[in-house]
Amino acid sequence: MKMKLMLVDDHPLFLEGLQYLLGTHGIEVAGIANNGQEALQKARIIRPDIILMDIKMPVFSGLDALKLISAEMPNIRIVMLTTSEENEDLFDAIKYGASGYLLKNTSAKELVDMLSDIEKGEVPLSPGLAARLLKEFKTSHQSYGKPHKHSQDHTNRGSLTERHIEILEMVAKGITYKEVGEKIGLSERTVKYHMERILELLQLENRAQVIAYASRMGLLDK
Template sequence: MKVLLADDHPLFVEGLKNLLLSRGIEVTGTAGDGLEALEKARTTRPEVILMDIAMPRCNGVEALRLIKRELPEIKIVMMTSIDDDENLFNAIKSGASGYLLKSLHPEELFSLLAELERGEIPLSGGLAARILHAVACEPDNARPEHKLSPRQKKVLGMVARGMTYKEVAAALNLRERTIKYHMERIQELLQLENRTQLIAYAAQNGFDRSW
């Protein structure tokens, strides 16, 4: 895993860098604000950016939007010491691949990074439930279920219950790439930004229990 660090606190960055290096994770560089993070992302092409929310010149959420617009393949995980629902939801809506609190234990960090490598969404404890609540309370989230076909609803429900695309494909006697296509189409129809929002929508609307 190649990781770029973006944070305006040098002591924290240096400590995190050394921690990652000790586990064999390559650190492609560091940035002290969002604009520098964008420049470093362009030049070093990391797989993952661990980025603080509160930074000068360009904060983490703004930088997240800029980087995802230009380099959508990079996974960006927000890290913050402030447990704030607005920042959390704005980051997820803007395409963040995860959201971690800086107070987490080092072993938890590596466990969550392993989840990210497996294509999952790393979230510090308790944040998933709050994302669900925030998504449910968004007026724009009231999207009619009739947009989805019965097959799409079934696929979404099975994924929401924690099944992998491979497991869903086997259960429905379909190809794994067909399941991936269904999920991409569902995301498009519901006008959601990422898999985190899809799972939250599914749970809120009972797809994980009914399909």
């Protein structure tokens, strides 16, 4: 797997171990930083494809660095790799543009597979976290009632086929592309093609935004 990867964590021993594990799977680490400020400085020089970054760090936290790097270098995909299971950290990370949120108890194989998923445009989330996002969006949706559907939502949804909406509903509920394909009789590759078209039509970028859109449109209530 060829990608420019940067690791950011304030624990040197963890960084060394992670770099070694990734190396055994053919993934080269292009740079390492020990806090958010150093991550911003090195990202400007290295321009990595993906950054794996902790949240709780000195100087700049991972969330502070996420906001700054995403604003300045939006093409870099940043995945939070942390021990924090706090809902606030999860929701803030997604809100600030994280491309994924993984816990440090993730196995090496799972991490490598998820890095591959990021390359394909997916948003990796540790088990159980997708369900929390769904619950948060649904709670917000119910707390404020049915929000006014913007004209853009109406227009773009009108461009979706029934098949698109069917796939959108399942993906928003956390069902994998492979499982979606098995349910509706399509290959995983075809489902991915449909999702790319859905994201294009709705002007969305990732699975987290799909969940938010589906909640806003009431698709999660079905």
